[in-house]
Amino acid sequence: MTEPVDIKDAGNNDGQERKTSPLRRxxxxxxxxxxxxxxVLFLMSAEDTVDVKQATAPPPLQQVSVETRPMGEETVEISxxxxxxxxxxAQLRAAVSGRVQDVMESALVGERVETGTALIAIEDSRYVAELRAAELALKQARLELRRAQNANILxxxxxxxxxxxxANDLALRxxxxxxxxxxxTSAEARVAAAMQQLDDATVEAPFSGFVTQRLVSPGQTVNIGDPLVKLVDDRKFELTVEVSGRDWSLLRKPLAGRTADILDQNGMNIAKATVRKAGGFLDETTRQYKVFLEVDEPGAGTVLSGDFVQVVLPGITLPSVLNIPASALTKEGDVWFLDxxxxxxxxxxxxxxxxxxxxxIEPxxxxxxxxVAVTPLVSFLPGQQVRPVATGN
Structure with a gap:
């Protein structure tokens, strides 16, 4: 037979286990x-056992590259x-009206032409007829002059x-x-005018240079004043330089007639220019002096119209100045040196x-x-002790 279970004892054991479990946690x-x-206490109380030795020698001095420069004479160059x-x-315009009969190959853009080269031909039959009529009128006027001279002699x-x-002048005719x-005289002037019109029917280059623009085509009708082609000189060039009052005082006077160097963008000397005029007035906007130069017959391809060049003007000789590297000048305009x-x-x-x-510079x-310190640093301080390292001049 199955023994009876004491329900009261079982319930007491479960309650005891529930009470002891939170206590364990x-x-x-x-x-x-x-x-x-x-x-944590152990880590906080632990000490670094590495031995620290106090340095007794001073830190090494900062090296500074210097260039030793004496005071001396320098000839000023104003750039x-x-x-x-x-x-x-010049933009060549039509001096007569008519139909464009021919556009020569020399009138195409990029062509180089010499003085007197034909560029545009305008139909000239009307001007030929006017010239012949003027010549006929001149002959008739000369005939009347001979008759008047004969009557005067008689x-x-x-x-x-x-x-x-x-009795009077009328009696002598x-x-x-x-x-x-x-x-x-009037008939001769009309003949000259007619000949000029006939010549103007053929547009020629008034000077040597390059054709930079063509504005007409064959068959086009043009009137007096219409643009035809644009021509720019390639043998004589001009430059205008502006200098401040301070630089003007350093230039060698008189400046007119002196020679200046022309440098390209790489600093290479490509030509010589002659000062035509200088000074005399200030620019109304910049308040600077103007120097006018001219370049005659430069080497082929050395100087081109529209190029941006550097002009070096001759200046006076200064007796006691200092020539230093450009890197020695800071952005603030300071120069560092060693005492x-x-x-x-x-x-x-x-x-x-x-x-x-x-x-x-003028020190x-x-x-x-x-x-002079060749390459000054931002960390430089006045009075700082450094170790100089000489560089080649």
Whole structure:
């Protein structure tokens, strides 16, 4: 037989187990917190066992590249940029009206032409007829002049034969003679005008150069004043340079007639220019002096119209200045140098002019020789002790 179960005892055991389970969890949590606290305390109390030795030697001095430059004479060179402009640039227009009969190959864009080269031909039959009519009128006027001269001679002889003084000019036919002479002069002028019109029917290059624009085609009708082609000079060029009042004072006077160097964008000397005029007035906008130069017959391809070049004008000779690398000048306009104790010092000199990668300055001091920092750093401080390293001049 199955033994009876004591329901009351079973219920008491389950309740006891439920009471002991939270207690166990609490014990484990407290134990974990105690262990974690012990580990943290151990790490905080641990000390770095690495030996630290205090350095007794001073840190090495900063090296500074310097260039030793003496004070000396320098000839000023004033540089300025200018655009190369052709001396002659013309848009040739029609001097007569009519139909364009022919456009020569020389009138095409890009062609180089010499003085007197035919470019455009306008139909000229009307101007040929006007010339012939003017020539006929001239012949008739000359015939009338001969008749008037003959009448004057006959009148003078008649008065001489009769031994009678002429009453007035009419008796000698002088007014008729003067009118006939004026008629001949007028007819000759009409012939010259007709010949000029006939010549204008053929448009020719007034100077040598390049055709840069063509505005007409064969068969097109043009009137007086209509544009035909544009021609620019390729043998004589002009440049206009503007300089400030300070640079003007450094130029060699008189400037007119002196030679200036023309440099390309790479700094290469490509031509020589002659100063035509200089100064005399200031530009109304920039308030600077203007220098006008001209270039005659440059080498082929060296100077081109529209090019942007650098012009180097001759200046005076300064007796006591300093020639240093351009890299020695900071953005703030300062130059760093070393004194006798190898300490950094700073000055703000007056920059006179530039020559390539070097500049000529007027230093703030009277020393005979200067040790200039070639590449100044932002970290430089006045009075800082450094170790100079000489560079080649």
């Amino acid at each position: 609490l014990i484990w949590i407290v134990t974990a917190l105690v262990v974690l606290s012990a580990v 300025a940029f200018a655009e190369v402009m052709p001396r002659w640039s 009148a003078e002889k008649e008065h001489e034969r009769n031994n009678v003084a002429p 002088l007014p008729q003679l003067e009118i006939a002479q004026s008629a001949v 006798e104790e190898d300490r950094l010092q700073r000055m703000k000199p007056s920059v006179l002019f530039r020559r390539g990668n070097r500049i000529v 703030d001091g009277s020393a005979e020789s200067w040790r």
